[in-house]
Every structure is written in structure tokens, then in C-alpha cells.
Amino acid sequence: xxxxxxxxxxRSEDDVARAxxxxxxxAVEVLKTAPRRxxxxxxxxxxxxxxxxxxxxxxxxxxSCVSPVDYIEHFTVVYHISSWANHIMAExxxxxxxxxxxxxxxxxxxxxxxxxxxxxxxxxxxVFKGHPDLxxxxxxxxxxxxxxRKDFQVGRRV
Amino acid sequence: xxxxxxxxxxPQHPFNxxxxxxxxxxxxxxxxxxxxxxxxxxxxxxxxxxxxTYPQIIPLADRLCYGSSFSWSHLYCLAAERLFDIEIPExxxxxxxxxxxxxxxxxxLTWLMALGTDLGSYTILIWCLREREVFIxxxxxxxxxxxxxxxxxxxxxxxxxxxNFARDxxxxxxxxxxxxxxxxxxxxxxxxxxxxxxxxxxxxxEKAINLGLTGPNLRGSGVELxxxxxxxxxxxxxxxxxxxxxxxGDAWSRYRVRVDEMRESDKIIRQCLDKMPExxxxxxxxxxxxxxxxxxxxEDPRGESLMYIVSDGTDKPYRLKVRSPNYINLSxxxxxxxxxxxxxxxxxxxxxxxxxxxxxx
Numbered sequence: 001x002x003x004x005x006x007x008x009x010x011r012s013e014d015d016v017a018r019a020x021x022x023x024x025x026x027a028v029e030v031l032k033t034a035p036r037r038x039x040x041x042x043x044x045x046x047x048x049x050x051x052x053x054x055x056x057x058x059x060x061x062x063x064s065c066v067s068p069v070d071y072i073e074h075f076t077v078v079y080h081i082s083s084w085a086n087h088i089m090a091e092x093x094x095x096x097x098x099x100x101x102x103x104x105x106x107x108x109x110x111x112x113x114x115x116x117x118x119x120x121x122x123x124x125x126x127v128f129k130g131h132p133d134l135x136x137x138x139x140x141x142x143x144x145x146x147x148x149r150k151d152f153q154v155g156r157r158v
Numbered sequence: 159x160x161x162x163x164x165x166x167x168x169p170q171h172p173f174n175x176x177x178x179x180x181x182x183x184x185x186x187x188x189x190x191x192x193x194x195x196x197x198x199x200x201x202x203x204x205x206x207x208x209x210x211t212y213p214q215i216i217p218l219a220d221r222l223c224y225g226s227s228f229s230w231s232h233l234y235c236l237a238a239e240r241l242f243d244i245e246i247p248e249x250x251x252x253x254x255x256x257x258x259x260x261x262x263x264x265x266x267l268t269w270l271m272a273l274g275t276d277l278g279s280y281t282i283l284i285w286c287l288r289e290r291e292v293f294i295x296x297x298x299x300x301x302x303x304x305x306x307x308x309x310x311x312x313x314x315x316x317x318x319x320x321x322n323f324a325r326d327x328x329x330x331x332x333x334x335x336x337x338x339x340x341x342x343x344x345x346x347x348x349x350x351x352x353x354x355x356x357x358x359x360x361x362x363x364e365k366a367i368n369l370g371l372t373g374p375n376l377r378g379s380g381v382e383l384x385x386x387x388x389x390x391x392x393x394x395x396x397x398x399x400x401x402x403x404x405x406x407g408d409a410w411s412r413y414r415v416r417v418d419e420m421r422e423s424d425k426i427i428r429q430c431l432d433k434m435p436e437x438x439x440x441x442x443x444x445x446x447x448x449x450x451x452x453x454x455x456x457e458d459p460r461g462e463s464l465m466y467i468v469s470d471g472t473d474k475p476y477r478l479k480v481r482s483p484n485y486i487n488l489s490x491x492x493x494x495x496x497x498x499x500x501x502x503x504x505x506x507x508x509x510x511x512x513x514x515x516x517x518x519x
Binding site: 002003004006007033036037062063064067069072078080084086091110111112113114115116123138139147148152154 | 196197200202204205209313367369370372379380381382383388389403406451453455462464466468476477479481485486488489490518
């Protein structure tokens with residue numbers, strides 16, 4: 001077997017960001033680009049299409065992290081998606097309304113997102129549509145709360 | 159299938175280091191399904207730090223992984239520095255890089271000694287413990303603690319190096335180079351060790367990338383990827399080192415990668431000590447960072463570790479998310495276990511380098 005080498009980046013940050021923005025006009029907003037980073041905001045409806053395009057066409061091979069954040073008025077799920085070939089990490093933000101925190105699962109694309117999404121569901125209560133096995137992972141099955149939400153009272157008896 | 163059965167290997171089992179459970183479904187002795195169960199050590203770390211000020215989090219970050227605590231507190235300080243937007247002194251960067259590599263050697267030796275016990279060779283355990291002690295002594299010289307150092311600070315490191323530190327480290331490394339050959343003689347030329355690792359737990363490069371494997375486990379599948387090279391932090395872009403890879407994708411390759419990495423760490427430490435400039439080691443930092451977010455990742459001894467901090471302008475982080483490399487490596491474990499015998503479980507899981515502290519957070 002031969003070694004897969006990622007020594008030189010294939011495309012620049014601006015190039016990749018422009019490609020995504022022009023492919024999905026209106027659905028993707030490029031917040032900024034920095035060395036080795038691009039920052040995107042994507043609508044919930046087109047999120048899975050954007051991710052599929054990023055994986056298939058722009059060689060984003062790796063899902064680094066899925067971080068849900070509770071901003072009281074809404075949730076934001078921040079996906080860190082890495083392209084090893086381009087040496088870029090994209091930070092994709094998806095805003096979700098607080099009364100319906102549902103977003104498409106990316107586990108079918110990147111198997112590494114599986115446990116990240118289970119953890120986000122467990123601790124923050126974000127529901128990932130299309131996840132093969134969305135169960136609690138850290139806390140017991142019968143636990144009634146999502147403790148990382150800001151309205152969770154720290155120190156209560158559960 | 160008539161005679162399939164589920165076996166719980168854990169939470170208390172001789173092969174698992176730390177508190178976790180591996181459920182395997184067996185057809186005879188062959189594994190047909192596997193499910194790791196974690197959460198026994200969940201401390202609510204991410205919630206806990208939302209109620210701590212920025213400097214208070216450093217010793218907590220140490221406790222994420224007791225085996226490689228410096229790399230976690232360093233990652234936290236690096237992420238916080240990018241959030242505060244400050245540049246640390248040049249000498250502090252070199253000190254941190256040297257300590258990170260000492261930590262990598264300590265962590266890999268801890269892994270190798272655990273692997274030795276899993277595969278039944280207590281000599282490996284004792285010899286690795288002995289070598290590890292030498293490097294722990296160097297860390298004690300710096301900061302007084304053996305495992306949870308609490309040494310990096312936002313804006314540099316806590317104190318300068320003690321007198322004769324470079325001399326002591328070079329002596330330790332000279333000793334280590336010969337001793338590592340002796341340890342390798344126990345493993346590489348040991349037929350039992352080879353039989354239990356060669357061609358066991360295979361995973362292809364494509365699958366490993368898709369399942370999110372990083373670090374030595376990914377490099378063992380023949381992917382030359384190291385964030386020290388691809389996204390340099392501290393002074394790694396000035397250092398001359400190789401990215402160690404092996405191409406077979408089995409437990410033996412992952413073992414080889416880690417042992418080779420210890421030699422590369424040795425090289426990096428020597429270069430750091432050689433090039434280290436004089437000067438201050440710490441700068442003053444304001445109490446509150448500006449509003450904003452930062453995502454920062456480094457190459458932990460176990461893989462890609464990432465911290466994502468959201469700041470609302472107060473002295474406490476609004477949200478701090480940790481990406482633990484081992485959490486994802488463990489989620490990929492079923493792909494390596496399927497089709498192998500139950501007696502292969504200790505070698506496959508032992509080579510993954512488990513640390514439950516950072517997995518459950």
C-alpha cells in the first residue's frame with residue numbers, strides 16, 4: 001500500500017469559499033476567511049446539500065467537531081469540517097429556532113460525526129434527522145434534561 | 159444465527175484501562191458486532207468551565223487526560239491566547255514545544271506499558287515505567303508536579319526553566335535512546351507480540367479518514383497527516399522532523415508509528431533546547447477577552463484535539479467545546495473489531511491508546 005500525502009494545499013481559502021458561495025446563492029453566507037480557515041453561515045434547509053457538495057467536490061474529508069451553542073433566543077450548531085487536501089478547516093454555522101432544534105444529520109457523509117451528534121443530542125437536545133442511532137451517550141437513558149442548555153439549573157437534584 | 163451472544167467486556171475488566179464498557183456480539187469466538195459504551199466518567203466538564211474564570215480553567219484542563227495533561231492545558235491556553243489576541247514571548251514558545259514533546263514521550267511510554275500488560279509481557283510494563291520516570295523527573299524539575307502540571311499560562315508559562323535543565327534533559331534523552339532499543343527488542347523480536355498484533359484490527363485509509371480517526375491511528379493506515387506540520391502552532395514550523403507513517407493499517411502499524419514518533423520527539427526536544435532564546439516567559443493578559451469565537455486545534459499524542467470557545471466579553475467563557483481525539487477513535491473501534499476473535503480485543507483496543515478522562519469529559 002502506498003502512503004497518502006497531503007503536503008501542498010490544492011486550493012486557496014478564498015477559492016474554496018467562493019466556490020461554495022456561488023454554488024448555493026442565497027443559502028450560504030461567507031462570514032470571513034483567514035489563513036487555513038473559512039467561516040460560513042448556512043441555512044438549515046440547504047445544509048445537507050452544502051455538506052454533500054463540500055465533501056464530494058471540494059475534498060472536505062473529515063468532520064472535526066460538532067459544537068452546539070445555546071444563544072438563549074436560538075441554537076447555533078457549529079460544524080468544524082476539515083479538508084486535509086486543502087489544509088483548510090471550515091467553520092459552518094447553522095442557526096436553529098429554539099422551539100424546533102432540528103437539523104439534518106451528517107453522519108451518512110462522515111462516519112466520524114456519529115458520536116458528536118449523539119453527544120450534542122444528549123447534552124444540548126439538538127435533534128439530528130437521519131442519524132442512524134440517536135440515543136443518549138454520556139448520561140443515562142432516563143435522564144430528563146439537557147444540561148448544557150442555559151436554562152438548566154446547575155445544582156438541582158435530578 | 160442460533161448461538162450468538164452478547165458479552166460485556168467492562169466496566170470492570172482486566173483489559174480496559176479506565177471505566178468503560180465494550181459490548182461484543184460473538185458467533186463462537188468471532189466478533190459480529192461491537193458497541194463501546196462510555197459515560198461512566200462523565201463529569202460535566204463543559205458545563206463546569208462555564209462557571210469558572212479563564213485562568214481557573216487551566217488546572218481543570220490538566221485533568222482532562224491524566225496521561226498527557228500538558229497537551230490539554232497547553233491547548234486551552236493556546237485557544238485562549240487566540241481569543242485574547244495576544245502574542246506570547248519567543249522563549250515561552252520554545253519551552254512549551256519542548257514540554258509538549260516530553261509529554262508526548264511520557265504519554266507514548268504510558269501507552270506502551272499498558273499495551274505490554276494487555277499482551278502479557280510485564281517486562282515491557284516495568285521497563286517503560288522506569289524510562290517514563292526519568293522524563294517525569296524533568297517535569298518535576300520545571301513545575302513540581304508529576305502528572306497534572308498546571309504549568310502553561312494564558313500569555314506564556316508559569317516560570318522559567320530551572321538551572322541546568324537543558325543538560326539534564328539531554329542526559330535523559332541519551333539514556334532514553336539506548337533504552338528504547340532495549341524495549342523494542344522486547345516487542346519487535348517477540349514472536350508472541352507479533353502474532354497478536356500483525357494483521358489484526360485492519361482498517362483501510364479511506365475508512366479511517368471517513369470515521370474521523372486522527373493521530374498515530376490514522377498514520378498507521380498510511381496517511382501522512384500531522385497537524386504539527388499541516389497547521390503549525392508554537393515553533394513547529396522551525397523544527398526539522400519526519401511524520402512517521404506505516405502502511406498496513408493493522409495494530410502492528412499503529413504500534414510502530416508511536417514508537418517511531420518517540421524518536422522524532424527526541425529530535426524536536428534537542429532542537430528546541432539548542433535554539434531556545436533568552437528573554438521573558440510570560441506577558442500580562444487582560445481579565446476579559448473581547449467578544450468572539452475561536453476554534454483551535456493541535457496534535458495531541460492521541461490525535462487531533464480541538465477547543466471551540468465562545469466569549470461574550472465577560473471573564474468566563476460562554477461555551478467551551480472540547481473535541482477529544484480518543485472519543486472519536488473509540489467510536490471507530492467497531493470497524494476494527496469486526497471479524498476478529500475475542501482474544502484479539504486487548505491488542506486492538508490496547509493499541510488505540512485509551513484514555514477515559516478525555517473521552518467522557
